Amino acid sequence: MNPRVFKGARDFLPEQMLHRERITSVMRSVFKKYGFAPLETPAIEYLDTLTGKYGEDADRLIYRLDYKIGSKDAAALHYDLTVPFSRVMAMNPHLAIPFKRYQIQPVWRADRPQPHQGRFREFTQCDCDVMGTKSMVVDAELIAITYEVLKVLGFENFLIKINNRKILNGLTQYAGLTAEFTGEICRSIDKLDKAPWEEVEKELEEKNIPKTAIEKIKALLLGKNLSIENLRIAFANIPLALEGLDELTEIFKLLEIFEIDSKNYTFDLSLARGLDYYTGPIFETKLPLHPHIGSLTGGGRYDELIGLISGKEMPAAGISLGLDRIYTAMEQLNMLSDIKTSTKVLIANFSSETYVPSLQLLHQLRAIGIPTEFFPEQAKMKKQFSYADKLSIPYVLILGEEELKMGKISLKEMKSGDQILIEINDIEKEISK
RNA sequence: GACAUUGUAGCUCAGUUGGUUAGAGCAUCGGUUUGUGGUUCCGAGGGUCGUGGGUUCGAGACCCAUCAUUGUCCCCA
Structure with missing residues (x-):
């Protein structure tokens, strides 16, 4: 037998573990400082807990186990930590609300690994979520946590992009399209940070989006003053979009109070994020100087996910810090010393x-x-x-x-x-x- | 899933229009007369050249198939 590691999974030797432990200990201490308490859930879940929450594309990436396939008891490895956490909330109504938890565990995705981009099949997510409040204070705090962790680890040139699903829904309406087009439009304009407009336009045409709608979107996205204030004028007749803009205004005000350096975050109308369950503000951190490395962190508000599981509504927002992405970035940016033991x-x-x-x-x-x-x-x-x-x-x-x-x-x-x-x-x- | 890339020692690679026993650097281990590493010098182990077939007197090199790899896209942490 040839010894080998499962594709997309890795062994972590001591010199790597020492750094990984340091990164997670920074996270833990910041999470605790913001009032989050630890939670752990099983690696394995019933398949029906996971399916139908992330969207079609993501559902295909769930690692299904070869066990009671087709029955109600079919099982799978968890795809993220948000859905299992939502299940915990649905099962434990006695918990004090708002409930704030952090959770650091591996997750699995049946994806094509691309190590250089920090993309693996088994990787560790470090999540912070708050259940039970619609307050934008929470959303702002989640951004503050992202900022603080990356700062303490020594990152300088990172950018937390902020947008709102409500605004994106408004954009579809603004273009004169029905809501079902939102997903396709988002997926296309999300590429604007990597690809020029012409390519995005071509993609939209291929998706049979009417020319007039594409023109309206183009005018808005490439307009010179793409500010929240200007969007307010464009979206004056779209209440949902206005609500989203109000939420972002509130968040930006709070970020100033929390003294988050404005060079490290920005409003980005083209940020979409793929997961279906987001309903409000969404966030994602990229390294603009190293675009090939995927997003370091991601998150947002998902006010309807718990309702989907328990039938009882409960607003929620959370972030996920990607340990492997952060580690990959630090490695490629030479931010890691060559320590191999703690022995002095x-x-x-x-x-x-x-x-x-x-x-x-x-x-x-x-x-x-x-x-x-x-x-x-x-x-x-x-x-x-x-x-x-x-x-x-x-x-x-x-x-x-x-x-x-x-x-x-x-x-x-x-x-x-x-x-x-x-x-x-x-x-x-x-x-x- | 689409396109491209590459498979030779543990790692990074060389190998000239096909021609004896396939090489180097690094790494590993040992020695350098016994109380000192990282720097010198000497030596050793380690490869059925991804796999299967074909062409040829002869294949690591050429052809076909297959498996795997890596990258980009898609999507994400």
């Missing part, structure tokens, strides 16, 4: 005479909180130093016979190669320099 000090295994004192030293260092390891084999010094070097362990401590006689220890700083003889009690001071 390696104590060399010198001889049988120094065995016990070395282990006492090991215990002593761990007791004061210094991540320390002892080389378990009595190998040649060369081998032990080369181990420290490979793992980029910053310090090696040698407690050999000579040091033992003097009652001191040798401390070598690996990067510079400098080695000094110090008192045991001075270790903490020396390595924190």
